[in-house]
Amino acid sequence: MGLNLYARIEEFLDFEEEVRRLHKEFLSILFHKQQNNILDIGCGQGAFLQHLKFNDVQAFGIDLSSEQIKHCKEKGLEASCTALKDVKEKYDCATAIFDVINYIPPKEIPTFFNEANLVLNQGGYFIFDVNSLFGFEDIAQGSLNINLEDKFIAIDAVFEDEKLTTDITLFSLSKNGLFKKEQDFIVQFYHKLAFLKKALNDAHFEIEEIKNFNLHSFDEADKLIFVCKKK
Template structure:
C-alpha cells in the first residue's frame, strides 16, 4: 500500500504546470495514507485480543473502513492516470517559457468523483458483467461481419464480454478515466462524444449499437438524434440495445434515479418503444430487468382468493417491484 503513494505522486509531478493540482492531491493522498496507517495499527492491536465476539465485530468494521479508503485511493489513481494520458510530459532538458495551460482542477476532480460514485452506487465490475451477460445472446443472432459499438462503455464490462465471445467491438466514452481504464485492459476505446462518433459512421457500417445506463443522461433532442443516427449506421438486421433506469418504477423514478447527479430525467418504457418505432426500428420491445427482491412482497392467493385490501396492495406493489431497469431492444429491418 505504501509503495502506491509515491507512484501516484510521481505521476502528479510530471503533469505540465500542475503545481496546484499536486498540492491538493498530496493533501488528499496524505490524509488517506494516514487513515489507512491508523486503521491498520488498530487492527493489529485488536487481532491479538480477538477472543471475544465484540472485538471480532470491531475488527470487521475497521476492515470495511480500510476497503473504503482503498476505493477512494483507487478513484484518485484512475483520475490521475487519465490526466497523465491527456497531458503531454515535457522533456526535462527543454524549458518552455509558454507552457500549455493544464486542464483546470475542476475537470480532474469531476472525473475522479464520478468514478467514485460509479464504483459505489452502480456495483462492482463482476456484478455488472453478470447482469449484462444475458445480452450477448441477443447479439449472436444478428448478422456478423460488422463491429459492435458500446456507447458510454464505462469500465468496459460489456467490451470484455464481447471480447470473450469473439465479437469485434469498440468502446466510446466522453470520460478520459473510463477510456484509459478500457485501454489498460486491452480494449479498443475512444474518448469522443457519442453523437460525434455516430455521425462519423458510414451508412450500414455497424452490427449493433449498445448503450447501457447512458440514455438517461441525454437531453431529449440528443436522445432522438442517437436513435436516428443509430438506425442509419446499423446494417440491415442490426440491433440497438439501450438499458436505462425504469421510469415506470416509482421507487426508481422517485428515489434511486436521482442518486446520480448527471441524470437528466427518467424514461418511461412506453416512450422508448414509441421513439424507436417512430425512427423506423421493427420488432421493438422493452424488457424489464434487474427485478428487486424484497421479503415483504405479497403474493396472490389463488386458492382462497384475496381481500379487497390485498388486491389493492398487489396491484400497487407492481409500480415498485417491477424491473428496476428497462432494456430497449430494436432491430433495423432487413
C-alpha cells in the same frame, strides 16, 4: 455533469453483481442474434467490452468520459472518447448498457436514436436498457456514505420531476496528509415507454422486443431492455 468524478468512485459502489447479471442478459441477446461487430455506446471502464473480447466478439467502445476511456485503454481494449455523432464506421449492432439512455435529456433522445441508426448497417440491431419508474422511485433514490482509509465518498440521489439528481462528494487524502474535497453531480432522466416507442419509430427502428428485467431482487422490474432493428 460530473461523469469523470463518478468514474473515479464507481469501483467503490459495489455494483459488480448487478452489472454482471445485466451484461449476461445482453450477451445472451447478442449470441441469439448472432452479432459479431458491435459498437458499445457509453462503454464506461470497458467491463462489457471485456466480456465481448473474451468471447471473441469484435467490438469498439465510445464514451464521453476521458477518465473512463483511460481505464479501457489500460485494459488493452479498443475504445475512444468520442461522441456518437462523430463515429464514422458502420456496425452490425450498437449497445447502450446500464443507464446510458437515462443520461440523455428527453429533447436529445430523437437525435441520439437517429445517430444510432446512422452507425448501423442495414438490418443492424440497437439494444439498450432504461430504468423503469419503479427503478427510479424505489431503487435509485437515497443516500450512501463510503468511508475508506484514504478517501470518503458521500452520495445523495433525489428523484423529482421525472429526473434523478445525484450529488457526489469525494474527500481524498493528499500527500501532505490533508483531505482534498471535490463535488459534482450527475443527472438521469425517466423516459416514458410511449415516448421511447415514438422516438424509435421516427428514427426508423422496429422494436422486436421489450424485456422486463429485475436488476435487483424485487417482484417489479426496475429495468426495460429494448431490442430494436434498423428498418
